[in-house]
Amino acid sequence: MSNLILVDSSVWISYFRGEENSDLERLIEQDLICTNELILTELIPALKLNQQRGIIESLESLPIIPLIIDWEVMRQMQAENLKKGVNKVGIPDLMILQQVIEENLHLLTLDKHFKLMRASFDFSLVGE
Numbered sequence: 830m831s832n833l834i835l836v837d838s839s840v841w842i843s844y845f846r847g848e849e850n851s852d853l854e855r856l857i858e859q860d861l862i863c864t865n866e867l868i869l870t871e872l873i874p875a876l877k878l879n880q881q882r883g884i885i886e887s888l889e890s891l892p893i894i895p896l897i898i899d900w901e902v903m904r905q906m907q908a909e910n911l912k913k914g915v916n917k918v919g920i921p922d923l924m925i926l927q928q929v930i931e932e933n934l935h936l937l938t939l940d941k942h943f944k945l946m947r948a949s950f951d952f953s954l955v956g957e
Contacts, residue, residue, distance in 0.1 A: 833863045833892065834955055835929055837938035838871040845876075845884070852937055852956050863892040863934070867924055894932055902927055906950065915945045926950065 834856050844850050856862050869888060876885050903923040910918050922942050929936045929952045936943060937955040947954060 832861055832935075833894070833932075834861050834935040834937050835894065835925065836862050836864065836868070837925060837936065837940060837943075838868050839939040840937050841868070841872055841888075843939055845881075856937065856955070862937075863894050864888060865894050865896050865925075865928060867896060867921055869893070871921070894928065894934070896924060896928055897931070898924060899927060899931075906946075909949050910946060913945075913949050915942065915949070918942045918946070926952065929953075 836853060836856070840850060840853055844853055853862075872888060873885055876888075903920070906923055906926060907918065910916070919942075922940060925936070925938075926943070926946060928934065930950060935953040935955050943954060946952075
C-alpha cells in the first residue's frame with residue numbers, strides 16, 4: 830500500500846477555518862499528503878475569491894494523483910451503498926473512493942459517508 834494520504838476537501842475546509850487537525854499537521858510535516866483535480870476544484874475557487882494565493886500555490890505543489898474514472902465501478906459501488914442503507918453518497922465521494930481503492934491511497938476525511946462505506950469496501954482511513 831502506498832504511504833500517500835489523500836486529504837479530502839472536508840479536512841482542508843475545516844483546517845482553513847482555523848480548526849485544529851493534528852493528523853493533517855503531522856502529515857504535512859511528514860510530506861505524506863497528495864491531492865487530485867477534483868479536490869483542488871472544490872477548494873481553489875473560494876481561495877481565489879479570498880485572495881489566498883499562498884495557500885493555492887501550496888495546494889498546487891502537492892503531488893496530484895490523476896483521476897481515472899470508471900463509471901461502471903462507481904455505479905456498482907453506489908448500488909452496494911444503497912443495498913447496505915448508505916444513502917446520499919455523492920458522485921464526488923464515489924470518485925474519491927474509487928481512486929483511494931485503485932491507487933492504494935489512505936484517506937483523511939471528515940465526511941461521515943466514508944466511515945459508513947468502510948463496511949462494504951476495503952480502504953484505509955487515517956485515524957481509524
